[in-house]
Amino acid sequence: MNRESAEKIIEGALGEGRKVLSEYESKRVLEAYGIPVTREVLVCEEKDVPRAAAEIGYPLVMKGCSAEIAHKTEKGLIRVDVRTSAEALAAFREIKHGLAGHKGGVLIQEMVRGRRELVMGLTRDGQFGPCVMFGLGGIFTEILKDIAFRRAPLSGDDAMAMMREIRAHAILDAVRGMEAADRDRLADMLISLGQIGMDIASVLEIDLNPVILSGKDPIVVDALIVLSR
Amino acid sequence: MKTGNQDSSAVKAPDAARAAGTDYERIFHPRRVAVAGVSPGGGVGFGTRYLTSLQAIGFEGEILPVNPKGGEIAGLSIFKNVEDIPGELDLIVIAVAAEAVLPILEAGRKKGAAGAVIITSGFRELGTSEGIGREDEVRRIAASGIRVIGPNCFGIYCPKSGLTFFPNPDLSRESGPVAFLSQSGGLASDFMMTGMWMGLRFSKVVSFGNGADLREAELLRYLADDPETGVIAMYVEGVRDGSEFLDALKAAAAKKPVVILKGGLSSAGGRAVVSHTASLGGSRVIWESVLRQAGAVQVRDLQEMAQACLAFSLLPERVYRGLSFTGGGGALGIAACDAAETFGLEVPPLGTDARGRVEALLPKSGASGVNPVDVANPYAPPALLEKIFRAVAGDSRIDLQILIVLTHHFKGLAQDQGKTIEEVFPYRELADRMKAVAVETDKPVVFVLPNAKRGFPDMDVVEIHAKVREAFLERGLPVFDEIGDAMRAIGHVNRCYGKGETS
Structure with missing residues (x-):
């Protein structure tokens, strides 16, 4: 765990008067706390696209990355399954155009394959302080609201209980030819999220959605960190 | 917003130190109680009603009434000032006008009282600067050496010491294992009354009103270590x-089961939020989550709370997975199985051995010895039921037995025979036999007593129903009105004692 590097990123954003970290910055904070995130490179110039794409390896996901834009899907700023250098360059131009002058770059990221999407998060309750969320991810998060909360700091038992508590808990088992999720790894991620809330008072909210199960391994595919001053 | 970063032990330290010095023994079991604010003219003010309630319930200690006018009340002479009372006080109950509370509280402290109950309202709950200022003063005096319950509360009920709630002169002096904490005095009073007829007996009930000084966290810590609770x-x-x-x-x-009813659960989060996590984490969801995390048993209303407390009071501390049902009607058994499943309970079919022994006791047609056991007769004699229950208890998969008794059917039987219900329904014998079964087999017997006849023409059924309930409860056998109530309460017991189990 590297609390200082996380704090540095956050102080930088606060110094610029921002209340939101970009996806790229958010993931660096998570990484500092040992939470597994997608491999990715942030690219600002078109000339850097081919090398970054080769480094990550096709197929790719490309996303507009700006702290000024919280919900990317709705703005058409995501391209998935980008397979060639030509496609990558075309995607770069379209996304740049879509950013419409907002400050930021294009995130070139590995495409994580997995049919099971989870959500994790942190909110700060006025009465009880930082609380960690776990639940069904992707589009189901808001539709089914199948979620569990625990107040930070979390014990290992708390984290395991959250996973048992959601109605769809069987999604973590070995189902339909998929491996059982690595619950210990998931528990570590939830505990670490709570720790971020305990350590850094200016972190107000966190969304990790989706967290995709690639085989048994959870990986944070998209992240948002909201700050307070 | 910054609570997450605080070191909670630093915040707690002063309270913990005060709690260690709090003489709860003298607060809950006082021998000398001053009641300030009685009316000598035989009025019905709060102080007078509190004093007469104390006398009615039979408080054995000394009651010392106070009113500046002096005189007499209920055979006791009234002191004009707290200072005039000779010797030391244990507790002072204050029911004077709000503006007169502070000097009396201070006088009580000087008289060595360990605690004060301030019934008077007109403090922080007013929302005015005057009321808030007055409550701050209460807290200041409390900090200088007296623990305060209230203001704006109904006080303490402790059947062992004879301390009673305002204004409940008719509460039982029989102690039991249930403690109850509440900000609201009215709700506490309702819960006690509901709990009493449902079979609860209390160790201590505290309504702490505005909670200027003693309140939820400290009282919880006290009750957690209280051997009477x-x-x-x-x-x-x-x-x-x-x-x-x-x-x-x-x-x-x-240390012990804690059953919580959270009032005022709203789903609105309050502040404007950006993330999905924050929008999903409204106050209701967070409250429910943190209560679960802390290991509390959560209930939705007073009835469910009383039922859960009854189960915790009377059932030995263990998990009851397999249940048997016995009654005189097949459809009730099906309803029982459905309700059981809802609360994570099982109704396993009896093994061949137990089943054979049960079926040998039943009539040939219409009955079933599988589980639910249908005796096909609402008037089954207690001796027969006892034999059936002993046979069922022999099955290792059965942890607890339920008997469904349809009291209302006895009215028809009584009418046919020209007798009273009491004469045709040997419920005391039934209670005795079931008590023996429960003790000797070490498998609790729980009664479910539905009553289909509660209207005015059937007050005789209502009366016998109450008597039957009392006969069972007197023998320590839990009684519930409906199957679902019993299942839900047993489900709470299982979740509480089965913590850590995956279920």
């Missing part, structure tokens, strides 16, 4: 310090 029930609207409360709750729930 076996189960803690609690009504919570808000708490003063979330972390302190949850720490106290977690510590208490590790």
Whole structure:
């Protein structure tokens, strides 16, 4: 765990008067706390696209990355399954155009394959302080609201209980030819999220959605960190 | 917003130190109680009603009434000032006008009272600067050496010492394992009354009103270590310090069951939020989550709370997975199985051995010895039921037995024979036999007593129903009105004692 590097990123954003970290910055904070995130490179110039794409390896996901834009899907700023250098360059131009002058770059990221999407998060309750969320991810998060909360700091038992508590808990088992999720790894991620809330008072909210199960391994595919001053 | 970064032990330290010095013994079991605010003219003011309630319930200690006018009340001479009372006080109950409370509280402190109950309202709840200022003064005096319950409360009920709630002169002197904490005095009073007829007996009930001094977290810690308390029930609207409360709750729930009814659960989060996590984490969801995390048993209303407390009071501390049902009707058995499943309980078919022994006792047609056991007769004699229950208890998969008794059917039988219901329904014998079964087999017997006849023409059924209930409860056998109530209460017991189990 590297609390200082996380704090540095956050102080930088606060110094610029921002209340939101970009996806790229958010993931660096998570990484500092040992939470597994997608491999990715942030690219600002078109000339850097081919090398970054080769480094990550096709197929790719490309996303507009700006702290000024919280919900990317709705703005058409995501391209998935980008397979060639030509496609990558075309995607770069379209996304740049879509950013419409907002400050930021294009995130070139590995495409994580997995049919099971989870959500994790942190909110700060006025009465009880930082609380960690776990639940069904992707589009189901808001539709089914199948979620569990625990107040930070979390014990290992708390984290395991959250996973048992959601109605769809069987999604973590070995189902339909998929491996059982690595619950210990998931528990570590939830505990670490709570720790971020305990350590850094200016972190107000966190969304990790989706967290995709690639085989048994959870990986944070998209992240948002909201700050307070 | 910054609570997450605080070191909660630093916040708690002063309270913990004060709690260690709090003489709860003299607060809950006082021998000398001053009642300030009685009316000598035989009025019905709060102080007078409190005093007469204390006398009616049979408080054995000394009652010392106070009123500046002096005189006499209920055979006691009234002191003009608290200072005039000779010797030391244990507790002072204050029911004077709000503006007169502070000097009396201070006088009580000087008289060595360990605690004060301030019934008077007109403090922080007014929302005015005057009321808030007055409450701050209460807290200041409390900090200088007296623990305060209230203001704006109904006080303490402790059947062992004979301390009673305002204004409940008719509460039982019989002690039991249930403690209850509540900000609201009216709700506490309702819960006691509901609980009493449902079979609860109390160790201590505290309504702490505005909670200027003593309140949820400290009282929880006290009750967690109180040997007279076996189960803690609690009504919570808000708490003063979330972390302190949850720490106290977690510590208490590790020692004994804590049943909580949270009032004022709204789904609105309050502040404007950006993330999905924050929009999903409204106050209701967070409250329910943190209570679960702390190991509390959560209930939705007073009835469910009383039922859960009854189960915790009377059932030995273990998990009851397999249930048997016995009754005189097939459809009731099906309803029972459905309800059981809802609360994670099982109704396993009896093994061949137990089943054979049960069926040998039943009539040939219409009955079933599988589980549910249908005796096909609402008037089955107690001796037969006892034999059936002993046979069923022999099955290792059965942890607890339920008998469904349809009291209302006895009215028809009584009419046919020209007798009273009491004469045709040997419920005391039934209770005795079932008590023996429960003790000797070490498998609890729980009664379900539905009553289909509660209207005015059937007051005789209502009466016998109450008598039957009392006969069972007197023998320590839990009684519930409906199958679902019993299943839900047993489900709470299982979740509480089966913590850590995956279910």
